[in-house]
Amino acid sequence: xxxxxxxxxxxxxxxxxxxxxxxxxxxxxxxxxxxxxxxxxxxxxxxxxxxxxxxxxxxxxxxxxxxxxxxxxxxxxxxxxx
Amino acid sequence: xxxxxxxxxxxxxxxxxxxxxxxxxxxxxxxxxxxxxxxxxxxxxxxxxxxxxxxxxxxxxxxxxxxxxxxxxxxxxxxxxxxxxxxxxxxxxxxxxxxxxxxxxxxxxxxxxxxxxxxxxxxxxxxxxxxxxxxxxxxxxxxxxxxxxxxxxxxxxxxxxxxxxxxxxxxxxxxxxxxxxxxxxxxxxxxxxxxxxxxxxxxxxxxxxxxxxxxxxxxxxxxxxxxxxxxxxxxxxxxxx
Numbered sequence: 501x502x503x504x505x506x507x508x509x510x511x512x513x514x515x516x517x518x519x520x521x522x523x524x525x526x527x528x529x530x531x532x533x534x535x536x537x538x539x540x541x542x543x544x545x546x547x548x549x550x551x552x553x554x555x556x557x558x559x560x561x562x563x564x565x566x567x568x569x570x571x572x573x574x575x576x577x578x579x580x581x582x
Numbered sequence: 583x584x585x586x587x588x589x590x591x592x593x594x595x596x597x598x599x600x601x602x603x604x605x606x607x608x609x610x611x612x613x614x615x616x617x618x619x620x621x622x623x624x625x626x627x628x629x630x631x632x633x634x635x636x637x638x639x640x641x642x643x644x645x646x647x648x649x650x651x652x653x654x655x656x657x658x659x660x661x662x663x664x665x666x667x668x669x670x671x672x673x674x675x676x677x678x679x680x681x682x683x684x685x686x687x688x689x690x691x692x693x694x695x696x697x698x699x700x701x702x703x704x705x706x707x708x709x710x711x712x713x714x715x716x717x718x719x720x721x722x723x724x725x726x727x728x729x730x731x732x733x734x735x736x737x738x739x740x741x742x743x744x745x746x747x748x749x750x751x752x753x754x755x756x757x758x759x760x761x762x763x764x765x766x767x768x769x770x771x772x773x774x775x776x777x778x779x780x781x782x783x784x785x786x787x788x789x790x791x792x793x794x795x796x797x798x799x800x801x802x803x804x805x806x807x808x809x810x811x812x813x814x815x816x817x818x819x820x821x822x823x
Contacts, residue, residue: 515637525699525809526642528777530649533815534661535685537588537626539668539677559701560771 516558524558584630586612586674588666589648590813593658593689594623601651603629604644609652612671614678614685624685626662626674627652634665646813653813658693660685660818684819692817695762695781698790698810703773704747740768744776749804754778756797760790765816773805779816787811 515527587603592611600609607629614624635641642664649661668674678685744750744766763781782790787810794808 515639515642521807522809523639523642525812526639526646529697529699529812529815530642530646530661530664531637532663533779533818534663535588535591535666535818536663537666537668537674537677540673541585541667541669557771559777560703560769560774 528559584632585634586628586668586670587631587635588626588628588662588668588674589645590627590652590662591660591678591685591689591818592625592627592652592656593660593686593693594656596627596652596655598655600627600655601648603631603648604635604641605629605631607631609648612674612678614682615675624682624689626678628668628671628674634667637664649813653696658689659813660688660692661813661815662818681819688817688819691763692781692814694784695814696784696787696811697814697816698780698782698787698808699812699816700778700780700794701774701807702747702750702776702778703805703807704775705773736770737768740770740775743770743772744768747775747804749798750776753794753797757790757793760786760793763817781814781817782811784811 515523587605587607589603589609591614596611600611603609609627609629611625612628614626635645645664649659653659653661668677757780760782761780762783765779767777767779769775769777780790790810791808794806798804798806
């Protein structure tokens with residue numbers, strides 16, 4: 501089995517530390533959802549568990565910061581699938 | 583030596599060019615065998631890259647951008663999680679063949695749809711004191727829930743807290759005409775209580791947003807954030823290894 505690049509915990513920590521709310525949404529979708537395929541290759545995503553642990557805590561922190569309902573309208577999202 | 587980086591499973595033939603991936607590599611299709619007639623035409627969209635992309639914001643955005651371009655080319659798509667890869671096309675086909683039926687079912691579910699993500703926040707217990715107490719979950723020094731039993735207890739308490747959210751039933755009822763599928767994730771990290779991933783028909787995202795605005799209770803203790811439309815990341819079957 502081929503062993504390929506490794507993601508360090510530092511990378512994950514940095515990603516979350518610098519994330520704004522839209523990036524958190526992207527992390528939630530692209531990094532903790534979706535079809536997982538690892539076919540005859542070993543991927544060293546060693547820092548990803550940290551993201552799973554901290555992501556909802558960061559969303560919760562965002563919820564404390566924003567005092568009222570806060571919304572990102574669909575037209576502001578980066579793309580249109582219609 | 584390169585590896586095959588996977589972006590998505592497509593349910594039908596793309597209407598146009600597949601475009602390039604996050605390293606600028608041209609994308610190609612790897613057919614998925616098996617799964618009966620329901621999986622006919624399904625294929626993985628992938629590109630050859632030299633090594634895994636770094637885990638940073640630019641790479642995540644590039645992954646998502648490629649998935650979105652693919653989504654615009656087909657009616658049914660299951661996004662792959664960032665970092666999905668195969669040794670080569672043969673390995674990818676062998677890995678996907680046993681899951682072809684599950685993929686076909688998931689593709690049928692998301693066909694013609696996109697995803698909206700609605701997060702609900704509440705600071706205070708529901709009116710009338712109906713909300714159960716919400717003590718901190720047992721965690722170790724790294725913040726990890728420390729056992730399976732404790733994890734289940736956390737989930738139970740999170741579900742109970744969500745059930746006590748005033749206005750949630752009314753919100754769900756108001757959105758129901760627009761929602762074709764739902765995945766709900768309760769959280770034990772107040773004020774975040776619940777994330778609802780909703781499938782809506784393509785083109786209905788604006789109507790969904792307006793329905794949320796109209797139905798969201800005028801309450802100071804229930805707030806929301808909404809994002810979308812997204813490719814249906816939350817409706818892809820997991821762990822196809």
